[in-house]
Amino acid sequence: MLSYFSNPQRFDQLARIAIPVCGFGGLVLAVIGVYISFFASPPDYQQGDTVRIMYVHVPAAYMASAIYAGMAVASFIFFVWRHSLADAAADVMAPIGAIFTALALATGSLWGKPMWGTWWEWDARMTSVLVMLLIYLGYIALRGAIEDRQLAARMAAILAMIGVINLVIVRFSVEWWSSLHQPASIIRMDGPTIDGSQLTPLFLMMGAYTLLTAWLVFYRLRSRALVQRARSIQSRREREGM
Amino acid sequence: MSALLQVFAREARLAWAGGGGAAGPAAFFLACISIVPLAVGPQAERLVAMGPGIAAIAALLAVVQTAERLFADDASDGTLELYVLMPVSPALLALAKVLGQSAATLAPLPFIAMVGGIMFGLDFAQSALVGLALFCALPALALIAGFAGALAAGVKRGGLLIALIAIPMMIPALIFASGAGRAALEGEWDRAWATVLLTLAVSLGTMALMPFGIAAAMRARTG
Amino acid sequence: MTQIVEVLPDLAPFESFALKVADLTLSRGDLRLVEGLNLSLSSGDAVFLMGANGTGKTTFLHALAGLVRPDRGQIMLGDTPLDPEASEWIGWLGHVDGLKPNETVRETLRFWAGLQGERKPPIMPVLKALDIGHLIDRPTGRLSRGQQRRVAFARVAVANRPLWLLDEPAGPLDQRGRDRLAELVAWHRGRGGIVIAATHQTLDWPGAETLELIR
Numbered sequence: 001m002l003s004y005f006s007n008p009q010r011f012d013q014l015a016r017i018a019i020p021v022c023g024f025g026g027l028v029l030a031v032i033g034v035y036i037s038f039f040a041s042p043p044d045y046q047q048g049d050t051v052r053i054m055y056v057h058v059p060a061a062y063m064a065s066a067i068y069a070g071m072a073v074a075s076f077i078f079f080v081w082r083h084s085l086a087d088a089a090a091d092v093m094a095p096i097g098a099i100f101t102a103l104a105l106a107t108g109s110l111w112g113k114p115m116w117g118t119w120w121e122w123d124a125r126m127t128s129v130l131v132m133l134l135i136y137l138g139y140i141a142l143r144g145a146i147e148d149r150q151l152a153a154r155m156a157a158i159l160a161m162i163g164v165i166n167l168v169i170v171r172f173s174v175e176w177w178s179s180l181h182q183p184a185s186i187i188r189m190d191g192p193t194i195d196g197s198q199l200t201p202l203f204l205m206m207g208a209y210t211l212l213t214a215w216l217v218f219y220r221l222r223s224r225a226l227v228q229r230a231r232s233i234q235s236r237r238e239r240e241g242m
Numbered sequence: 243m244s245a246l247l248q249v250f251a252r253e254a255r256l257a258w259a260g261g262g263g264a265a266g267p268a269a270f271f272l273a274c275i276s277i278v279p280l281a282v283g284p285q286a287e288r289l290v291a292m293g294p295g296i297a298a299i300a301a302l303l304a305v306v307q308t309a310e311r312l313f314a315d316d317a318s319d320g321t322l323e324l325y326v327l328m329p330v331s332p333a334l335l336a337l338a339k340v341l342g343q344s345a346a347t348l349a350p351l352p353f354i355a356m357v358g359g360i361m362f363g364l365d366f367a368q369s370a371l372v373g374l375a376l377f378c379a380l381p382a383l384a385l386i387a388g389f390a391g392a393l394a395a396g397v398k399r400g401g402l403l404i405a406l407i408a409i410p411m412m413i414p415a416l417i418f419a420s421g422a423g424r425a426a427l428e429g430e431w432d433r434a435w436a437t438v439l440l441t442l443a444v445s446l447g448t449m450a451l452m453p454f455g456i457a458a459a460m461r462a463r464t465g
Numbered sequence: 466m467t468q469i470v471e472v473l474p475d476l477a478p479f480e481s482f483a484l485k486v487a488d489l490t491l492s493r494g495d496l497r498l499v500e501g502l503n504l505s506l507s508s509g510d511a512v513f514l515m516g517a518n519g520t521g522k523t524t525f526l527h528a529l530a531g532l533v534r535p536d537r538g539q540i541m542l543g544d545t546p547l548d549p550e551a552s553e554w555i556g557w558l559g560h561v562d563g564l565k566p567n568e569t570v571r572e573t574l575r576f577w578a579g580l581q582g583e584r585k586p587p588i589m590p591v592l593k594a595l596d597i598g599h600l601i602d603r604p605t606g607r608l609s610r611g612q613q614r615r616v617a618f619a620r621v622a623v624a625n626r627p628l629w630l631l632d633e634p635a636g637p638l639d640q641r642g643r644d645r646l647a648e649l650v651a652w653h654r655g656r657g658g659i660v661i662a663a664t665h666q667t668l669d670w671p672g673a674e675t676l677e678l679i680r
Contacts, residue, residue: 079458082534134410141406145397150493154462155393159407162389162455166411169444173414176440177421245580252576259567320563327530328580329552464532 008225011085015222019215026211033204041201050114051198057107059206060100063213064132067097071139072164075157085221087153090160091143092220096213098136104129124178128171135163245330246338253342267304268350274300275358286363293362294372294423297355298416301376302383302409308347309387309404312340313395313460322395323464332457336388337449340456344384352377364427371434372423378441379419382448386411389452392459414444472594473649474587479627479657481508482543484529489538491524498524499678502538508627508657511650511670515663516678522663523560525678526630529661530555542628556626560633562617566606570597570616573605578623586623594652595619595645610637615645622649629653631662643668 037055044051071093077086108126109119120126139159146152257263278296279289316322325335352373359369390408394400422437486504490497498521506512514522527533529540531547540547542554564573571588578586592598595615600608605616614637621629629650635643647669650660662668667675 131410131413134406138403138407138410141403142393145394145400145403151463155459158455158458158462159393162452163411165451169414169447170410173417173444177417180421245582248576248579256565256567260565315565318561319565320559320561321565323532323559324557324563324577326532327552327555327557328577329582330580461532464527 008085008229012222012225015218015225018218019222022211022215022218026208026215029204029208029211033201033208036204037201041197044198047115050111053107053111054198055201055205057104057111058202059209060107061104061129062206063209064097064101064104064129066210067093067100067213068132068136068164068167071097072160075160078153079157079161084153087157088221088224089217090157091153092217092224094136094140094143096216098133098140100209100213101129101133101136105133122178124171124175127178128167128174131170131174132167135167139163245328246334249330249335249338250342250345253339254346257343257346264347264350267308267347268354270307271300271304271351271354272358274303275354275361279362290363290427293359293364293368294375294427295420296362297358297372297376297423298379298420300358301351301355301379301419302412302416304351305344305348305380305383305387305412306390306405306408307401308344308384309391309408310394310401312343312388312391314391314400317395317463322460326460326464332460333453336392336456336460337385337453340385340388340453341381344380344388348380348384351380359423364423368423368426371426371438375419375422375438375441378438378445379415381445382415382441383412385448385452385456386415389455389459392456392463395459395463415441415448418444472590473652474590476587476625476656478655479508481657482627482659483507483541484628484659485539485541486529487539487541489525489528489540490536491521491528491533492536493521493524497536499528504676506659506661508659509654511654511660511662511673513662513664513667513670513673513675514678515665515667515675520678522678523632526632526661526663529628530557530630554626554628556621556624556629558617558621558629558631558634560636562605562613563620564605564613564616567604569602569604570608570619571601573616574620574623577620581624581626583624588619588623591619591622591649594622594649596641611639611642614638615642618646618649622653627658629658629660629662631660631664633664634662635664635666635668 033055037052041052043049071090074086074090074093077083078090105126108129112121112126113119139156142159143152143156146155275296278292282288282292313322316325325339326332328335355376356369356373359372360366364372386408387404389411390404393407394403397403418437418441422434422441425431425434425437484504484506486502489499489502489504491499502525504512514525516522524533528535529547531552568576570592574586574588574592578588589598589601592601595618597608597612597615597619600612600616605613608616614634618631618634621631635646638646650670653660660670660673667673
């Protein structure tokens with residue numbers, strides 16, 4: 001299936017369908033999700049209206065991890081089979097992932113103020129998300145700094161793959177670190193503490209984020225492929241013109 | 243095996259002769275420790291509490307400083323190409339190379355950390371534990387620095403980039419190394435020893451994994 | 466010439482072997498450099514790789530060394546396809562010398578030969594054959610460019626490898642240096658080795674063929 005889509009023409013066909021489907025689907029889900037999140041769902045019996053931040057925050061945190069996972073898989077595919085499309089996908093995903101990570105941090109902080117009384121709490125979850133942001137930034141910086149694009153692609157792929165293992169170890173060590181001085185998080189966002197009425201908007205928002213990300217990735221990949229094609233046509237013309 | 247010892251010895255010798263050896267990182271480490279009381283104030287309680295953490299941070303920064311020259315010269319003068327072509331496992335070669343250079347440049351850091359601990363008001367046993375925990379963390383720190391250096395070798399003024407890549411990866415070693423010292427400060431010696439062992443585990447894990455990343459970066463560069 | 470034969474050690478000849486390149490296609494990034502190249506060499510052969518800058522001479526050498534994966538085609542050493550293990554076969558001279566300025570000539574050569582499993586490399590005879598025997602204990606940073614190139618070449622010659630891949634071996638050498646190089650190449654071919662050299666100008670190697678790479 002991978003080699004199937006590594007053919008540029010087939011990818012183009014796929015992208016032509018995927019771009020409107022993901023874009024439109026994401027938009028619809030986002031509109032419904034935002035409406036339910038902010039107007040059509042009950043306030044939490046403890047947190048009141050501030051719980052609505054969760055509908056923006058949790059999907060963003062989920063996307064931050066999911067995009068990193070996608071980036072790592074794409075990097076692996078590029079590293080082993082040298083599909084340049086996989087490399088382009090990893091490249092395109094990195095800034096989107098970084099933005100979701102930043103969004104997760106910002107909304108987490110906004111949520112923390114009413115809940116914990118501080119803008120920033122050094123708890124395990126927030127801290128590992130912060131580390132993930134740093135890893136995203138390192139990846140983007142490495143790609144930007146190496147001039148030889150082929151070399152940049154390979155080095156970035158190696159970093160993304162090693163980064164997965166690293167994220168796991170960081171997560172573990174940060175949990176250990178924070179468990180020394182405080183009990184587990186005050187608010188648990190998973191498990192039975194979530195009410196059914198909150199799950200609907202949460203899943204709608206997650207779906208919206210996922211589809212909109214897919215839309216962005218396909219869109220940017222396709223425009224990249226088009227730019228590349230235009231360039232190669234141009235250079236061929238120049239060569240023939242000489 | 244003897245090939246790896248040769249690589250280790252040569253890299254240590256080169257780092258000592260050409261790179262100024264241990265003087266640079268040691269001086270840097272000392273400078274980092276020295277400015278802390280000047281910035282946060284001389285109150286004894288505060289300094290004692292911060293001692294183990296400051297030692298770990300200063301060590302991390304000193305190691306990051308050495309990262310740039312781990313691979314930059316080798317990448318530009320053709321040594322990397324030769325290394326990759328040697329009939330030796332590239333991962334083991336990367337391990338021997340990074341540890342060899344680090345042995346030459348980082349060896350004094352645990353001792354300076356001990357001295358720093360005493361200057362910050364820790365007692366002798368606590369300072370010794372801080373130095374020991376740092377010693378256990380150094381292989382992990384050095385290999386992560388080597389990995390970042392191998393990725394960014396050849397980038398002009400790559401120091402900042404290397405720091406950005408390496409520092410997040412060094413967090414586990416930092417947490418456990420300073421955690422051991424803090425446990426000793428609180429008088430919980432059992433936990434302190436256990437944490438030293440955790441630090442060692444992080445280093446061993448990094449030694450098992452990171453050489454493959456470094457070797458992949460070395461190969462990607464020559465290909 | 467006769468002097469060299471006296472100086473260089475009389476090492477056992479290599480087992481006769483063949484290097485076959487079939488339909489080799491190489492690219493760098495999106496740029497195709499070499500397409501459908503065929504080449505067949507056997508013990509004692511020498512080839513100049515020639516061509517303008519950017520035609521893929523160095524990339525071709527890298528592919529022969531197993532450093533670059535070809536897009537298509539095969540490189541066979543003897544009966545087996547080339548793989549990274551082929552480093553047992555290859556003596557490599559890159560376009561930069563790979564010397565450390567603080568290491569002496571002797572330390573350099575001994576280290577690299579040792580890494581390739583040579584316990585008693587013929588360091589002095591090879592250095593003498595290259596006219597730099599008297600520099601053996603000098604740090605390589607204090608040698609001239611031409612002398613450094615000779616040391617780098619000596620590193621190939623002291624390791625007992627049958628296939629020499631040389632990238633611009635004669636670059637900074639004067640005429641005398643080139644003669645010495647040619648004599649060592651002749652010695653190597655006499656033992657049944659193969660030499661492939663990417664170069665800008667033909668060197669005086671009797672019986673060497675030329676492979677011209679074009680864009």
